[in-house]
Amino acid sequence: xxxxxxxxxxxxLSRAECEAIAKxxxxxxxxxxxxxxxxSGVRANTRFAQNQISTAGDNYNNSVSIRAVFGKRVxxxxxxxxxxxxxxxxxxxxxxxxxLAPEDPELLPxxxxxxxxxxxxxxxxxASLEPEARAEAVRAVTEPARxxxxxxxxxxEAQAQAFAIANSAGLFAYQRSxxxxxxxxxxxxxxxxxxxxxAADNDFSRIDPRALAARAIEKAQRSVNPVAIExxxxxxVLEPTxxxxxxxxxxxxxxxxxxxxxxxxxSKAGGGNKIGEKVVDERVTLVSDPLDPRVPxxxxxxxxxxxxxxxxxENGVVKNLAYDRFWAQRTGKAPNSAGGxxxxxxxxxxxxxxxxxxxxxxxxxxxxxxRPVDPRTILFTGLTRDGTFLIENGRVTRPVKNLxxxxxxxxxxxNVMAMGRPERVSASEAGGxxxxxxxxxxxxxxxxxxxxSDAI
Amino acid sequence: xxxxxxxxxxxxxxxxxxxxxxxxxxxxAAPALDHLDRFQSGxxxxxxxxxxxxxxxxxxxxxxxxxxxxxxxFVVTREQQIVNVVDTDTLGCGVRAxxxxxxxxAATRDLTRDAVTTAAREAVAIAKANRIARDRSVExxxxxxxxxxxxxxxxxxxxxxxxxxxxxxxxxxxxxEAMKVPNVKFVNSILFFxxxxxxxxxxxxxxIDQTLIRSWPLFAATAVKPDFSDFQTRxxxxxxxxxxxxxxxxxxxxxxxAKKWGEQAAEKLTAKPIEVGKYDxxxxxxxxxxxxxxxxxxxTELDRAMGxxxxxxxxxxxxxxxDHLGKLKYGPSLMNIQGDRSQExxxxxxxxxxxxxxxxxxxxxxxGVFNDYQTTREQAxxxxxxxxRQGRPVRSHGCSYADSWGSVAFxxxxxxxxxxxxxxxxxxxxxxxxxxxxxIIGDGxxxxxxxxxxxxxxxxxxxxxxxxxxxxxxxxxxYQIRTPDFWNSxxxxxxxxxxxxxxxFFDGKGQPGQVxxxxxxxxxxxxxxxxxxxxxxQG
Numbered sequence: 001x002x003x004x005x006x007x008x009x010x011x012x013l014s015r016a017e018c019e020a021i022a023k024x025x026x027x028x029x030x031x032x033x034x035x036x037x038x039x040s041g042v043r044a045n046t047r048f049a050q051n052q053i054s055t056a057g058d059n060y061n062n063s064v065s066i067r068a069v070f071g072k073r074v075x076x077x078x079x080x081x082x083x084x085x086x087x088x089x090x091x092x093x094x095x096x097x098x099x100l101a102p103e104d105p106e107l108l109p110x111x112x113x114x115x116x117x118x119x120x121x122x123x124x125x126x127a128s129l130e131p132e133a134r135a136e137a138v139r140a141v142t143e144p145a146r147x148x149x150x151x152x153x154x155x156x157e158a159q160a161q162a163f164a165i166a167n168s169a170g171l172f173a174y175q176r177s178x179x180x181x182x183x184x185x186x187x188x189x190x191x192x193x194x195x196x197x198x199a200a201d202n203d204f205s206r207i208d209p210r211a212l213a214a215r216a217i218e219k220a221q222r223s224v225n226p227v228a229i230e231x232x233x234x235x236x237v238l239e240p241t242x243x244x245x246x247x248x249x250x251x252x253x254x255x256x257x258x259x260x261x262x263x264x265x266x267s268k269a270g271g272g273n274k275i276g277e278k279v280v281d282e283r284v285t286l287v288s289d290p291l292d293p294r295v296p297x298x299x300x301x302x303x304x305x306x307x308x309x310x311x312x313x314e315n316g317v318v319k320n321l322a323y324d325r326f327w328a329q330r331t332g333k334a335p336n337s338a339g340g341x342x343x344x345x346x347x348x349x350x351x352x353x354x355x356x357x358x359x360x361x362x363x364x365x366x367x368x369x370x371r372p373v374d375p376r377t378i379l380f381t382g383l384t385r386d387g388t389f390l391i392e393n394g395r396v397t398r399p400v401k402n403l404x405x406x407x408x409x410x411x412x413x414x415n416v417m418a419m420g421r422p423e424r425v426s427a428s429e430a431g432g433x434x435x436x437x438x439x440x441x442x443x444x445x446x447x448x449x450x451x452x453s454d455a456i
Numbered sequence: 457x458x459x460x461x462x463x464x465x466x467x468x469x470x471x472x473x474x475x476x477x478x479x480x481x482x483x484x485a486a487p488a489l490d491h492l493d494r495f496q497s498g499x500x501x502x503x504x505x506x507x508x509x510x511x512x513x514x515x516x517x518x519x520x521x522x523x524x525x526x527x528x529x530f531v532v533t534r535e536q537q538i539v540n541v542v543d544t545d546t547l548g549c550g551v552r553a554x555x556x557x558x559x560x561x562a563a564t565r566d567l568t569r570d571a572v573t574t575a576a577r578e579a580v581a582i583a584k585a586n587r588i589a590r591d592r593s594v595e596x597x598x599x600x601x602x603x604x605x606x607x608x609x610x611x612x613x614x615x616x617x618x619x620x621x622x623x624x625x626x627x628x629x630x631x632x633e634a635m636k637v638p639n640v641k642f643v644n645s646i647l648f649f650x651x652x653x654x655x656x657x658x659x660x661x662x663x664i665d666q667t668l669i670r671s672w673p674l675f676a677a678t679a680v681k682p683d684f685s686d687f688q689t690r691x692x693x694x695x696x697x698x699x700x701x702x703x704x705x706x707x708x709x710x711x712x713x714a715k716k717w718g719e720q721a722a723e724k725l726t727a728k729p730i731e732v733g734k735y736d737x738x739x740x741x742x743x744x745x746x747x748x749x750x751x752x753x754x755x756t757e758l759d760r761a762m763g764x765x766x767x768x769x770x771x772x773x774x775x776x777x778x779d780h781l782g783k784l785k786y787g788p789s790l791m792n793i794q795g796d797r798s799q800e801x802x803x804x805x806x807x808x809x810x811x812x813x814x815x816x817x818x819x820x821x822x823x824g825v826f827n828d829y830q831t832t833r834e835q836a837x838x839x840x841x842x843x844x845r846q847g848r849p850v851r852s853h854g855c856s857y858a859d860s861w862g863s864v865a866f867x868x869x870x871x872x873x874x875x876x877x878x879x880x881x882x883x884x885x886x887x888x889x890x891x892x893x894x895x896i897i898g899d900g901x902x903x904x905x906x907x908x909x910x911x912x913x914x915x916x917x918x919x920x921x922x923x924x925x926x927x928x929x930x931x932x933x934x935y936q937i938r939t940p941d942f943w944n945s946x947x948x949x950x951x952x953x954x955x956x957x958x959x960x961f962f963d964g965k966g967q968p969g970q971v972x973x974x975x976x977x978x979x980x981x982x983x984x985x986x987x988x989x990x991x992x993x994q995g
Contacts, residue, residue, distance in 0.1 A: 047967050049764045053586060057561060059862060059968060063546075075541040080548070080565055081491060093543060100620040102538045102628075131585070153766040155967040185767040191775070194766075261642065262680040263687040271684055368770075369903045373914065373934065373991045376687065381903045381912050381934075381991075404903070404910055404936065411995055430969045431768050450989055451936045453910030455773070 011127065012162040013040040013062070015174040021082060022166035025066055028091040031098065033069035033110045034168045037302075041161030043432075046134040049153040051142040056131055061161075068094035069110075072103035106326045110169040111304045119175050121296040123203040126178040127160035134158070140209035141184045141216070148217050154184030155431045158204060165304050173300040179433030180204045181426045185386055186216040187456075188224055193399070194456050195219025196365055196386030198241065198426035200433050202296060219365060219387035226399035228452050229390065235361035235417070236447040237354040237391065244427035244439045245367040246380070246409040250286065251342050251435075253378050254312055256321035260331065265378045265410060266321060274318045280413035282316035283347065290339030294424050295436035297339030307339035346440030347419030354418050354443040356394045361443075363389040363396055367405070368429065379408045383453055402456075403449040411448075418443040491547055491567040495525055495653075500549075501665075503572045504657035507551045510573035512659060514580040516553035518596060520658035520812060521576070523549045523567065524861040529616060529649040533627045535635060535642065541620065548861040551576040555583035557593025563862040597836035597852050599813050601661030607807025610800045611669040611701025615649035618702045623647050630710040634677040634718030639725060642678040643718070647671075647705065648697075650961070650973075662812040670803060670973055672697035672961060673705050675714060679721040688724035688931070690717045693742045693898030693916050696958045697973070700801045720917050720929075727931035729992055730918070734985045736893030737935060738886045743915050744874065745958025745976035746899040751939040752786070752793055753872040753976065755908035756820050757965075758829035758838060769965050770906025773939065774826060781842045784826035787943035792875040793821035795830055797854055802871040802975035803959045808854070810865035815854025820872065832856040832867045859970040868970075869963055873977035880951030883980040889948060893921040894933060894988065899958065901934060901991070912936045914991065932992030942983060950979030 013021070018038045025036040039061060046056040064087065065078040075097035079090040134156050145152035158180040166172045183198030197215035199207045238246075259266035259273035266274045289309035290297035299307045303325070311319045320336065328335035355363065365387030373379045384402045391397070420441035428434025494500050504521040511519035525547040532540040548565035549572050560583025562575040615623075631643040650670040657663045675692035695708040739747065754772070759765055761775040774780045786793075797806050797815035808814055811833040819827050829839065833852040836843075843850050857868035887895055898916025905911070918930040959975035 043968055045968050047767075049766065054764065055559070055561070055864060056582065056586065057864070059563075060565075062565065063544075076543070078542070078544045080546040083491075086492065090545075097541055097543065097620055101541050102624055104538050106537070151763065151766075153763065155767055157968060183767060187763070187766060187771075191771070262684040263642065263678055263689075267684055267687075269684055368906060371901055371903045373901045374932070375689075376992075377994065379991060379993070381901065383903070383905045383910065385906055402905060402910075404905075404912060406912075406934075406989065406991060406993075414995070429768075430964070431967050432969070448993075451910060451912075451987070453905045453907075454938070455770075455905035455907035455909045 011042045011160050012176065013038060018162065018164035018174050021064060021087070022164065022172065024084065025064065025087055025091055026166065026168055028088045029068065029168065031068040031070055031095050035067040035110055036166050037065040038164040039063045039161065041159060043157055043159050044129055044134065045155065045157045046131065046138055047155050048138050048142060051146045051152050053135060053138060056134065064090065066090050066094045068098040069107065070098050072105065072107045073098050073101045074104055074107055075101050108325050108329070110167040111171050112169045113171050114304060114306050116173055116299045116306050117291060119177065119296065119299045120291060120293060121177040121202055121298060123178045126158050126180045126202060126204045129158040129180065129204055137182060137209040141213040144213045145186050145217060150186050150188055150217060150220055152184055152186045156182045157432050159433055163298060163300065165300060167304065171304045173304060175298045175300050177298055178202050180207065181428065181431060181433040182207050182209060182212060183426055183431040184212055184216045186220040188220055191456060193220045193224035194386045195223055200426035200436065201424060223387050223399040226401045228401045231403055231449040231451050233446045233448055235358055235443065235445050237351060237358065237361060237363045238442045238444065239351060239365055240423050240439055240441050241366045241425045241427055242364040243442045244425045244437045245370060246412060247344055247439050248342055248427055248437050249378055249380055249409050254322045256323045257327040259321055265376060266318065273321060275321060277318055278316045279318055279410060280313060280316050281416045283416060283419065284313060284316055284413050285311065285345045286313040287311050287343050288338035288341055289343065290341065292341070292343055294438045295341040295343050297341045297436065299339065301337030305335060305337040307337040310336050310338040341436040343438040344422060344440065346422040349418040349420045349443070351420060351441045354441065355391050355396060358391045358443070359393060361391040362400065363391055370429065373406060377408045378410050379406060381406045402453040404451045404453060405448060406450050407448050412444050415445045416442060417445055494567050495523060495547060500567055501655055501657070501663060503549065503567060503569060504655060504663070506569050507549065507572040507576040508657055508659050510576035511551060511553040511580055514577045516555055516580050518554040518659050519552065519576065520656060521549060521551045521572065522654060522656050522810065522858065522861055524652060524654045526860060527616060527651045531620065531623045531627065531647045533624065533631060534644050535631055536628060538624060546860070549575065550858065550861045551579045552864065553579040553583050554594055555580055556587050557595070558583045558586045559594060560586065561864040594834050595837050596833040597850050599660055599811065599833060602664055602808060602812065603661055605662065605664040605808060607666040609668045609699050609805065613702040614669060615671055615702040616651055626710060630675060630714040633711055633714040637715065637718035637722050639679040639681065639722045640677050640718040641680045644676045646674040648674065656808070656810070656812055658812045660812060664808045664812060666807055668699065668806065669701050670697060670699050670961065671701060671704050673708055673710055675710060675717060677718040677721040679725050681725055686725055688721055690721035690724065691898065691916055692717050697803060697961055698801050698957065699803045699805050723929050724931050727929035730930045730933045730988060730990050732990050733988060735988050736890045737983045737986050738883065738890060738893060738895045738921065738980060739983070740883060740897040740980050741956035741978045742898045742958055743896045744978035744981055746902055747913055748872060748874055748976045748978060749974070750902060750904040751908055751911055751937065751942070752820065753869045756829050757867055757869065758831050758835045759867045761829060762838065765965065768967050773907045773909050777829065777839060777842065780826050782825060782827065785824055785944065786821045786826050786940065787824045787946055789824045790877055790949060791821055791824045791943060791946060792819060794873050794875055795820050795853060795870045797870045799871050799975065799977060802957055803973035804869065804871045804975060809856040810858050811852060811856040813852045813854040813856070815870060818853050830855045830867060830870060835867060857972055859972065863970050866966060868965065868972040869974045871975045871977065874949065874979065874981065876952045876955040876979040877949045878951070880953060881948060882950060882954055886948050886950065886980055886982040887921055887926065888924040889982065890921045891923060894930060895919040895921055895926060896933070909939050911939065932990045934989050934991050936987045936989060942986065945984045945986065946981055947984055948982040954979045
């Protein structure tokens with residue numbers, strides 16, 4: 001195939017290139033302090049619809065962001081042009097704007113040199129996933145779908161990114177990361193059934209396209225002609241993706257400042273925050289750990305702060321919230337950077353066990369169009385999609401029409417009946433690698449559905 | 457779908473919003489001539505012609521090239537202080553080629569003859585590679601040539617020429633007004649500007665130069681109960697994003713409105729929780745736009761109806777086309793939904809689309825009946841039978857759009873609007889016809905299924921209607937709809953004087969995802985017996 005010409009292109013900036021750019025930018029700077037952040041990389045992607053590849057491309061990203069500081073005045077300017085004249089112009093622009101900006105009373109001095117744990121988030125195989133290999137993975141889905149008389153659509157995206165940060169106080173970090181996600185939606189020809197399967201990892205070799213195809217095909221076939229059931233409170237068995245769709249929402253609510261200011265679920269009645277309070281079932285522990293091999297992340301944070309393990313919830317009790325440098329200083333805490341990934345512990349139940357022990361309930365493949373409703377309780381709404389089934393007397397008996405829920409992951413984790421073994425899942429709505437997350441399948445009582453949907 | 461999380465990520469991070477798309481060939485090498493100079497002097501138009509000629513030479517039956525510079529400016533404040541000032545700038549060239557009915561696309565950030573012609577040949581190579589896996593050949597609907605076209609969107613003051621101090625001063629004065637209100641403890645406000653300069657050339661003989669500006673003032677006041685038992689936020693939803701310049705931001709009267717928004721945030725703390733049930737709703741244009749977007753805009757995208765977006769954005773309940781065009785009763789006869797890219801100041805308004813087509817105004821719903829889909833040149837032919845029966849030519853409605861020079865163009869939403877009624881009703885007139893109901897102002901929480909049947913929408917402020925009059929504020933309100941039932945329950949709409957535009961910069965679609973800025977005009981409208989839930993449960 002004549003796509004080999006693409007391979008001559010550098011897929012991300014090297015350490016040496018980033019050092020050279022950083023040195024140049026810091027040399028051009030006349031500000032009291034200067035920070036340069038360099039992001040580069042590729043989103044290699046292949047998309048398919050109607051059992052065939054529809055688009056494929058290698059999208060390159062490349063940005064130099066310059067932060068100039070005069071006293072307490074600061075501004076940020078970014079450009080995608082790396083020639084000297086453009087970099088110099090960007091520095092001058094940042095300095096011009098910074099001088100015009102009002103003083104930022106929360107501005108802290110740049111961090112000096114830091115030491116970082118060696119990240120474990122790069123994989124050579126993922127970084128070099130060529131169009132042919134992607135097409136082969138796609139065919140592992142489209143061919144069985146075609147043979148089964150079904151229509152497959154889907155998306156494979158492999159990211160290889162380099163991140164560099166340097167400042168006038170002597171800090172420098174360069175880290176590389178990879179991430180890959182493969183998702184497919186298989187539908188029946190007549191549109192009466194739809195099944196989904198997906199996976200995400202840093203290492204593409206751990207993703208099995210054939211297994212994904214088999215799961216999506218089976219769900220498409222089993223979901224044909226769903227029946228409507230009454231909305232209400234149900235016992236649900238959530239496959240890991242569905243559980244992650246909701247559990248990851250907690251990570252968006254752990255900001256310590258919002259909690260201390262009284263505008264968060266983690267605000268405490270009467271003032272302060274809920275650190276030390278039990279908020280969910282005591283079996284639940286939620287952690288971000290950039291060195292967890294299942295869900296690794298870079299160990300340098302966006303402002304250069306080293307990322308380390310943070311236990312958000314331990315045995316049901318809030319242990320920590322997210323403190324940026326300013327709020328940590330204001331409140332006498334240590335700042336933390338957790339890398340953005342999330343993992344939850346599990347139990348020894350399996351999805352099959354959970355189904356067997358359920359008299360009447362629902363099995364949910366995944367949730368969709370998840371949007372916030374009430375930040376006071378982390379209440380979100382959304383719908384089931386691509387494989388929702390009725391459980392009766394310990395067996396999956398029939399497909400049901402999709403349902404809209406209004407539910408909070410906090411309420412849900414207070415109603416846990418059983419937990420399975422955690423696994424890494426693709427929980428990003430857009431089908432990209434997203435933030436790495438590993439959670440167990442869950443059986444939960446009193447999950448609130450508020451209406452049904454005719455959508456298949 | 458609209459996705460504000462990308463936006464929050466952008467404004468929250470000092471590390472710049474960037475179009476995820478450049479091509480760092482020979483990264484770090486300095487070109488002989490500065491790319492920006494080349495672009496600004498107009499010399500880059502020669503590159504466009506080089507690119508499409510290179511694609512033709514390599515075997516393309518059709519090719520187009522787009523050079524675009526996209527700049528963003530954010531000014532972010534809270535209470536009485538600055539939070540962030542960010543300027544972003546990205547420039548490059550994308551080339552699209554059609555070979556034997558298959559698309560290929562490649563892009564470069566180097567504006568040199570060598571780079572753009574290489575990208576053109578790559579686009580052709582990818583198109584050729586894709587031939588082996590394609591049943592249906594792409595056929596482009598006819599288009600007129602526009603050899604020397606220019607377009608500038610409806611702005612008088614370029615926000616990129618406005619001094620930073622003026623922007624900051626405006627926000628901090630607005631913040632101060634809201635902070636004067638008892639219990640209002642926090643204010644977040646942002647000015648967000650986008651400038652797109654695009655040059656396009658195609659093998660159809662068009663060379664098109666366009667400059668577009670978008671402006672969005674964002675404002676949110678948060679009131680906290682003194683005992684920390686509740687907090688409520690009021691966003692300034694009525695100050696909609698527009699395809700206008702800084703003059704529009706000044707017209708929004710942020711300082712005057714901030715006091716009202718702050719007062720309403722505080723009033724929400726003592727508002728009465730809604731009782732679950734069925735209510736008549738009177739929705740302001742600032743709420744209607746999002747409901748139109750989700751339940752009419754998206755299901756009438758032809759690629760969704762044909763299954764191309766099934767893995768992410770989803771399909772459509774309006775499929776297959778032949779079963780629904782001219783047949784589906786979307787709503788009452790007073791319902792006319794227009795697709796256009798021509799309303800002055802609207803976000804999707806443009807001179808020519810990214811196929812080089814001049815968009816037309818078209819009725820998606822005509823007198824309550826589904827009448828047409830949103831199309832590109834590739835898609836118009838898919839509706840040949842329907843157009844033929846109506847005696848209409850097969851032509852694209854001009855809905856092709858790529859969010860960056862490095863993104864491939866595909867079908868995106870034009871402005872989709874509910875046209876006003878002819879009898880000049882006001883929102884008060886609609887309220888007067890309700891015995892027991894709710895008036896909703898501003899957009900809030902939103903979610904809809906992948907075929908656009910079942911949706912749930914919140915709002916910013918809710919007022920009880922009793923006996924045709926407003927009767928105090930409610931809270932924790934969300935309405936749930938089944939799309940065709942909801943629109944068929946609409947029994948009155950406001951007149952021309954009550955028509956307003958709302959919209960978003962962040963309509964998301966495609967994999968990898970692209971964002972589209974789109975407006976939706978609407979008068980206030982009244983709906984009968986809609987399902988309303990209480991979202992304030994505590995466990």
